[in-house]
Amino acid sequence: NAGVxxxxxxxxxxxxxxxRLRCSPMKGHSHVYWYRQLPEEGLKFMVYLQKENIxxxxxxxxxxxxxxxxxxxxxxxRIQQVVRGDSAAYFCASxxxxxxxxxxxxxxxxxxxx
Amino acid sequence: xxxxxxxxxxxxxxxxxxxxxxCTYDTSENNYYLFWYKQPPSRQMILVIRQxxxxxxxATENRFSVNFQKAAKSFSLKISDSQLGDTAMYFCAFMSQDxxxxxxxxxxxxxxxxxx
Numbered sequence: 001n002a003g004v005x006x007x008x009x010x011x012x013x014x015x016x017x018x019x020r021l022r023c024s025p026m027k028g029h030s031h032v033y034w035y036r037q038l039p040e041e042g043l044k045f046m047v048y049l050q051k052e053n054i055x056x057x058x059x060x061x062x063x064x065x066x067x068x069x070x071x072x073x074x075x076x077x078r079i080q081q082v083v084r085g086d087s088a089a090y091f092c093a094s095x096x097x098x099x100x101x102x103x104x105x106x107x108x109x110x111x112x113x114x
Numbered sequence: 115x116x117x118x119x120x121x122x123x124x125x126x127x128x129x130x131x132x133x134x135x136x137c138t139y140d141t142s143e144n145n146y147y148l149f150w151y152k153q154p155p156s157r158q159m160i161l162v163i164r165q166x167x168x169x170x171x172x173a174t175e176n177r178f179s180v181n182f183q184k185a186a187k188s189f190s191l192k193i194s195d196s197q198l199g200d201t202a203m204y205f206c207a208f209m210s211q212d213x214x215x216x217x218x219x220x221x222x223x224x225x226x227x228x229x230x
Contacts (some may be wrong), residue, residue: 030153033217042118042220043159056215089157098216099209100147100166105159 003025004094005074006106013082013113021077021109025094032075033103034067036091046090048098051074082113116141118208120221127196128229134181135191135224137206144168145211148182148189149218154202164202165189167211196228 005024012017025032029053035043049069057061060067064082069075079086089110093103117140127133146228159165165173165182172180177197179227181190193200207218 035218035220041223043218044220045219047216048215056217059217085196086170091159093159099211100164102149102161103218107156107158110157 001041004029004092004104006090006092006105006109008109009107010109011109013111015083015113019079019082019086019111019113021079021090021092021111022074023077023092023094024074025092026104029094029104030095031095031098031103032069033093033095034066034075034077035091035093036109041093046077058102073110079111082111087111087113092093116143116208116210116219118221119204120204120206120224123222124225124227126194126227127188128227129196129198131196132192132194133196133226135193135204135206135226137189137191137221139187139189139206139208141187141208141210143210143212147209147211148180149207149209150178150180150189150191151205151207151220152200152202153205153223154158154199159205163191188206193226198228198230200226201228202226 047067048056064080064104089108091108093105095103146167148165152160177194203223206221
């Protein structure tokens with residue numbers, strides 16, 4: 001089992017471009033979470049998805065950010081018209097069922113906006 | 115809203131010694147879970163230890179143990195026989211059982227350096 005795979009590991013975008021971050025959860029995991037980590041800070045919750053459904057997006061900025069987890073394929077976090085403040089590490093975590101047993105995290109995508 | 119506070123931005127410990135990392139949290143809920151995660155320079159978040167709030171017994175995992183004080187809302191991590199590989203950022207995290215979404219609320223982390 002390859003674990004939670006995130007790609008790309010590093011992504012550089014110019015201001016105004018779109019960023020697409022991909023997350024392939026572990027096999028058998030249908031719950032996916034996205035977190036954002038700003039420099040020298042802890043991870044902040046963004047969105048929780050199950051297959052084809054957004055369960056909780058209370059941590060997502062209202063504009064420019066969207067997430068999906070289709071029936072087939074990876075979960076995608078999409079940031080449109082990126083700004084310098086979007087520069088951060090974005091982590092995906094997955095679980096077969098949510099709760100006490102915690103989640104398996106990917107290694108993150110570091111987004112740099114220039 | 116729940117909050118998690120880690121008041122020690124940085125700590126260091128000699129190899130083979132013991133170190134304790136502090137974590138306090140604030141919640142009005144009774145059913146929740148607490149976690150410690152380690153983030154080495156590779157950036158991947160690794161689960162170190164977890165605790166169910168309804169259990170009075172402190173969790174232990176090999177060299178890692180917690181001191182869970184529910185009334186004081188304190189959840190400290192003790193690392194015994196520190197090893198160079200323990201050098202990392204350590205994050206305390208709270209997870210509500212009542213909310214239904216089981217999302218983490220993380221503290222700001224403690225950077226631990228183990229000295230040879």
